[in-house]
Amino acid sequence: MIEFYCTVQEGCIPDSVRGSLEEAITQCCFSALGEDQGPVDIGWSEIPEGFGFRGGRPSTTSIVRGRIPDGCDTETRTKLLMSLGDEWCRITGAGKDEVLVAARDWSYKG
């Protein structure tokens, strides 16, 4: 089981590309972790304009956070994070400084 939750700034990630992003997230997870680790569930939330900041300034950054099966080694996790970031930028046209991607172990409670 894999879950990702995408927090985006209003007006930055149009609804029309969210399907493509969900497909890309799923494929990145399957490629890095294996299809047998699926399914991949994806949720969304949107921060209204004027409510999101980065470095004290209005933010355009998307925050993509997920939970993946325990036991993922560093090399595999790094590959997953980088591929997710690359795909996000390719599909949305965002700069690499406009996406944060995190993937924590499923059972991590920090």
Place this chain on the structure above:
Amino acid sequence: MPFYRCLIPKDSISYEKRSEIATAITDVHCGISAAPRNFVHVAFIETEEGESVPNLYGTATIEPGTRYFIAGGNRAGRPPEVRETILNGIIDKFCDITSISHNEISGIITEGPASWTMEDGQILPEPGEEPAEWYAHDAVTD
């Protein structure tokens, strides 16, 4: 990362005050930690009284016991007292700016391993192991 989510009552804080708070949170965090300013994320989430909101991973809900609540997510690896100093500093600034009392606000900072996060195309360094070039990230939007 870090990512601070401020749960606030609906229509309680103007844009100007939110902007001021976001800058203050950035000041506090960067004054204590070694993070570039451009890596400090702040979001304000308006809630109805008693409403809970999803956590950062959408896996559980945050149920604040106060009208205002700070939910922070930082890199793991700092001593607990540093985490407490950051949270207390943020709450102090929040109260200064909004004129709310300290008994109206609480918060928590959770942590995750730095290597589990990628930002600006790079895996985050562990606290205390930040290379000098990391601070070039602040030039991105300056």
